[in-house]
Amino acid sequence: MSPDSAAQRTNNIGNLNVPSEWKAESEQSPASGSTSWIARGLIVTIASALAWYTWGHWGDFQVDCGRELYVPAAIVHGKLLYRDLWYMYGPLAPYLQALAFRIFGTSLTVLYMIGLALTIGSALLIFEITRQFDLPVPATIAPSLFFLSEAYPPFIFNYMFPYSYAAAMASTFGFACLYFALRYLRTGRQLHLALTSFLAGLALLTKIEFGIACLVLLGFLLVVHLIIERSFQSVKQDVFCCFAGLSPALMIYGWFIWKLSAKFIFLDNWIATPGTYMMRTFGKRMMAFVGFRFSLSEWTFDGYTVLFSIGLWYIIAAADAAVISRLQVRSRLYVITIVLVDLLLALMVRMHSGEATSVVTAILFQMMCPQGLFLLGGFFLLHGLWKWRRQLTFSLPLAEAALSIYATVVSIRVMLEVGPWRGGYAVFFNIPLFIIFVIVTVRVVRRASLSLDTTRSERLVGSMVSVNILLLFIMLFPKPGVLSTSLTTEYGTFYTHPDIAVLYPRIISFMKTHTRNGRDILVLPEPPSLYVFAGMEAPSRWYSLLPGYIDPAKEGEFIRDLVASNVSYVLISNRAVSEYGVDSFGIGYDQPIYKWLMDNYQKVDQFGPLADESHVPYIMSVYARKSAVLGPFHYDIH
Secondary structure (H helix, E strand, C coil): CCHHHHHHHEEEECCEEEECCCCCHHHCCHHHHHHHHHHHHHHHHHHHHHHHHCCCCCCCCCCCHHHHHHHHHHHHCCCCECCCECCCCCCHHHHHHHHHHHHHCCCHHHHHHHHHHHHHHHHHHHHHHHCCCCCCHHHHHHHHHHHHHHCCCCCCCCCCCCCCHHHHHHHHHHHHHHHHHHHHHHHCCHHHHHHHHHHHHHHHCCCHHHHHHHHHHHHHHHHHHHHHHCCCHHHHHHHHHHHHHHHHHHHHHHHHHHHHCHHHHHHHHCCCCCCCHHHHHHHHHHHHHHCCCCCHHHHHHHHHHHHHHHHHHHHHHHHHHHHHHHCCCCCHHHHHHHHHHHHHHHHHHHHCCCHHHHHHHHHHHHHHCCCCHHHHHHHHHHHHHHHHCCCCCCCHHHHHHHHHHHHHHHCHHHCCCCCCCCCCHHHHCCHHHHHHHHHHHHHHHHHHCCCCCHHHHHHHHHHHHHHHHHHHHHHCCCCHHHCCEEEEECCEEEEECHHHHHHHHHHHHHHHHHCCCCCCEEEECCCCHHHHHCCCCCCCCCCCCCCCCCCHHHHHHHHHHHHHCCCCEEEEECCCCHHHCCCCECCCECHHHHHHHHHHEEEEEEECCCCCCCCCCCCEEEEEECCCCCCCCCCCCC
């Protein structure tokens, strides 16, 4: 082989050997570049349109979303995270939110814009990740559209106003880390490795499970470089580069540990750390609830769903290919028309009710996004490593393995609940696995359409993937009407349930008119957003009391905080905590605190319930302190 032809087959970049099967972006055709920019524009347009359509119809102020307003607002007023504000995640998200509040003012709109930036940024990063693999344009766009279909629901698991901006932010950092890891495998440039490690540090600073997944990915890059080069000397620079990228995160954690101690941060605040009271008491149930289960029957079922989905894709693709071949169809329009027949049949089934139809609908769900994506990710990892072992170079199978490593590690906690159909929590974890699913389905359709020429086969692939993502988009399309009533506060407008929209202003007005020192009203068990709306702060660093949040050994400290703040009124809502497997506050958990409150406070009235409520009515009971004469309770709350 001549030197020139050898140069055509291999790109030598730095000291890495990168096969030419992985074309650099500079080698792509202008048409490919223009198509990519059109795809990016489409993603941004859809993301913006969905944000406009669902504006303010996100989250739930009765649960975690209130914390996302209270904590950064308190930081703006000089509070130190962890010491003055109990917080269970890394420090980056609340400080970035607080910075935005300081620049633009404390408002819900600022949080919404942060959520929109995270949503658009994540969708574009997902597109760039998928572009690293040999996929047609529709398949490259599909994971981003699937992500957008999950990102806007009127519940707490969304990206616009989520239960935790730390989750949405860490997920975005994880996508960026994965993208630059794939770029490193493509180019061998240490700049990409440095960015990978820096983004891994940002993920560590935000939410720990994403940081761990990024660190595992980073370790994988170093190990494969060592295997390829067979020299520790050759990876010294890479190790130094990784340490430099991680050093900002290490220094920030070092500062917090120096100020507060590791135990205080990682055990007293991070209640999901193994060994904490939360994990010993409620952790097993909570982890199982979100998908961390080891049931043989479930694992078997999930394995069947993956095999069933892949088999169904193959059968439908083979049938469509046979029709195309028999009718000698060559026009792109006719290929799309044939595949659209599949969509119409699926929609007809979806529109009808009945037991048989429900079974068919369930089959459609499992074909479009099978429950066993976690198992598929594990298989894809082994398959990628098996293909890579034959050449031991920086190649496409190695990128597939890297994608699989990040996808499986980051989704371990939801491994049996990765589908979008049950609960929605997996939106923060399931997208990398869905990318793998798209890659596999593209290859299955290509294999099933070998009887066609390359052009018609690729048209069939693109059409089938487009139909799949269109069906998913239709079925997961957000329904903002679930939160039907607007509520306007000094900090912006949001939508909620009718009874909350009526009672919240009354509760806020009560807090404003009955406080004497700005921290003498306690709201239990949630939400801390009421403190912000009333211009107050919580009387303790524990601004919410949900199961496991406070160790029994710390309950005395909480009560001392209440005494020191001279708490005059206690507001207790009927917030149910069934997801923890226990009864409500004072009955199922934190009984000593509840008993102390009942000994020292008496119920004087309540807000709600309103008449004719179609769901469980919202009620906020009002307790006044017994030991001091506060005057007659004359405020009209009805």
